[in-house]
Amino acid sequence: xxxxxxxxxDDSVYGIxxxxxxxxxxxxxxxxxxxxxxxxxxxxxxxxxPVEPRTxxxxxxxxxxxxxxxxxxxxxxxxxxxxxxxxxRANNALAPHNSPxxxxxxxxDKVNYEGELVVVIGKKVKNLTPExxxxxxxxxxxxxxxxxxxxxxxxxxxxRSKNTDTFKPMGPWIETDVSLDDMTTIVRLNGExxxxxxxxxxxxGIVPFLVRMTKYLxxxxxxxxxxxxxxxxxxxxxxxxxxxxxxxxxxLKNTVIREE
Amino acid sequence: xxxxxxxxxDDSVYGIxxxxxxxxxxxxxxxxxxxxxxxxxxxxxxxxxPVEPRTxxxxxxxxxxxxxxxxxxxxxxxxxxxxxxxxxRANNALAPHNSPxxxxxxxxDKVNYEGELVVVIGKKVKNLTPExxxxxxxxxxxxxxxxxxxxxxxxxxxxRSKNTDTFKPMGPWIETDVSLDDMTTIVRLNGExxxxxxxxxxxxGIVPFLVRMTKYLxxxxxxxxxxxxxxxxxxxxxxxxxxxxxxxxxxLKNTVIREE
Numbered sequence: 001x002x003x004x005x006x007x008x009x010d011d012s013v014y015g016i017x018x019x020x021x022x023x024x025x026x027x028x029x030x031x032x033x034x035x036x037x038x039x040x041x042x043x044x045x046x047x048x049x050p051v052e053p054r055t056x057x058x059x060x061x062x063x064x065x066x067x068x069x070x071x072x073x074x075x076x077x078x079x080x081x082x083x084x085x086x087x088x089r090a091n092n093a094l095a096p097h098n099s100p101x102x103x104x105x106x107x108x109d110k111v112n113y114e115g116e117l118v119v120v121i122g123k124k125v126k127n128l129t130p131e132x133x134x135x136x137x138x139x140x141x142x143x144x145x146x147x148x149x150x151x152x153x154x155x156x157x158x159x160r161s162k163n164t165d166t167f168k169p170m171g172p173w174i175e176t177d178v179s180l181d182d183m184t185t186i187v188r189l190n191g192e193x194x195x196x197x198x199x200x201x202x203x204x205g206i207v208p209f210l211v212r213m214t215k216y217l218x219x220x221x222x223x224x225x226x227x228x229x230x231x232x233x234x235x236x237x238x239x240x241x242x243x244x245x246x247x248x249x250x251x252l253k254n255t256v257i258r259e260e
Numbered sequence: 261x262x263x264x265x266x267x268x269x270d271d272s273v274y275g276i277x278x279x280x281x282x283x284x285x286x287x288x289x290x291x292x293x294x295x296x297x298x299x300x301x302x303x304x305x306x307x308x309x310p311v312e313p314r315t316x317x318x319x320x321x322x323x324x325x326x327x328x329x330x331x332x333x334x335x336x337x338x339x340x341x342x343x344x345x346x347x348x349r350a351n352n353a354l355a356p357h358n359s360p361x362x363x364x365x366x367x368x369d370k371v372n373y374e375g376e377l378v379v380v381i382g383k384k385v386k387n388l389t390p391e392x393x394x395x396x397x398x399x400x401x402x403x404x405x406x407x408x409x410x411x412x413x414x415x416x417x418x419x420r421s422k423n424t425d426t427f428k429p430m431g432p433w434i435e436t437d438v439s440l441d442d443m444t445t446i447v448r449l450n451g452e453x454x455x456x457x458x459x460x461x462x463x464x465g466i467v468p469f470l471v472r473m474t475k476y477l478x479x480x481x482x483x484x485x486x487x488x489x490x491x492x493x494x495x496x497x498x499x500x501x502x503x504x505x506x507x508x509x510x511x512l513k514n515t516v517i518r519e520e
Binding site: 057091 | 312314315317320343345346347348350351352353364386415416417419420423424425473475476477478479480
């Protein structure tokens with residue numbers, strides 16, 4: 001099932017996407033919900049980010065080639081630990097499908113995309129096991145982890161490099177039915193394929209992350225976990241269009257604007 | 261004015277604290293609100309965290325003695341940058357006044373408190389200036405940034421060291437009327453004063469942080485910024501009681517439980 005979140009007046013509401021039709025819902029997608037009588041065409045609604053997470057988690061350096069290239073490029077000792085230590089991103093940076101990524105005027109040229117699978121949590125859980133970890137997942141969406149590589153080196157934290165407003169496009173919707181091992185992530189820049197990789201070919205998979213995280217922390221419905229990306233990427237220029245497609249979910253598309 | 265948030269049935273609601281009396285509110289404390297006819301004694305209500313932030317920001321190493329001691333203790337190059345690079349904490353770790361801090365069984369002995377001033381944002385703001393930055397602030401509360409120092413060294417991020425469930429007590433309430441330069445932070449362990457410092461004696465003050473942060477990111481009503489702590493602290497033991505008092509706000513009190 002595909003859950004879209006779209007703007008209606010001053011609020012955002014959920015709907016189920018069936019083909020090109022959106023059926024508005026009442027209630028909570030993480031609890032009880034019902035279909036309303038309101039119907040829209042997908043092309044008529046303005047999509048919002050598919051969920052506002054209570055906590056926004058992100059795995060770093062979780063695909064082998066990306067880890068190797070980033071270690072070299074930004075001088076991080078990426079090989080120091082293979083333990084799945086989760087990181088964080090900030091809600092201010094989230095931006096919906098079809099909205100612009102705005103690069104501040106003082107950013108350097110080294111701004112890259114990162115196409116990522118996003119896990120959306122559906123239940124309040126702690127102490128998950130390898131056997132029950134997947135039951136905590138509500139569905140999946142797509143993220144583009146826009147990163148300013150020089151700020152990533154110079155700042156003590158990744159606050160500017162990763163969390164500048166609009167640097168975290170997420171969407172277009174949440175898909176609940178996927179086959180992880182059959183999925184491919186395809187990133188296109190201005191329509192041309194830049195990279196294609198097996199979505200589930202992570203160094204640390206979803207289950208080990210969930211098990212280790214929930215030994216120490218409680219996950220809540222709507223929390224998101226961005227699972228990392230593969231490869232490296234060219235520098236983004238004003239007017240570039242980035243599509244992150246994950247087969248079985250959809251395509252997240254955003255246009256880059258560089259402030260003058 | 262003092263705003264308390266307390267548990268009522270399955271929800272948490274706001275009230276105004278006048279002396280020992282709580283007057284329940286309707287509406288939003290960040291927008292329009294009204295007093296209801298419901299009155300309680302403070303001693304009768306169970307306090308919740310005073311706000312659930314959209315994003316949970318934290319300044320690191322922002323008082324001189326703490327910065328020097330931490331640099332030595334955990335081998336961080338704390339002197340590398342004096343730029344105010346904001347960090348992040350996670351909402352799962354928040355815990356109210358009078359609730360237990362639960363230290364996991366596999367934590368080492370090196371678990372410390374950090375008494376901190378917490379800024380609560382009241383408006384949606386970007387590009388603040390030195391002249392208008394303070395207008396973005398709704399009020400102030402108190403935080404205790406519980407930290408496991410060995411995990412802080414070993415993990416790639418601070419996810420376990422700082423964000424284990426219950427490691428971020430915050431409260432007891434939000435005070436809107438303070439005189440920053442007159443405030444003193446006093447931390448007591450089992451009733452004995454451990455440290456006393458001028459709350460506003462930060463390396464980077466609130467205004468420069470707000471100005472630099474909002475050059476890149478939008479702050480939202482309810483966002484919190486923890487401003488850092490001074491000095492160092494003894495290792496916390498099972499049964500310890502930590503009081504963080506900030507004069508003009510109140511006292512945040514939590515008891516430590518070490519899991520077996």
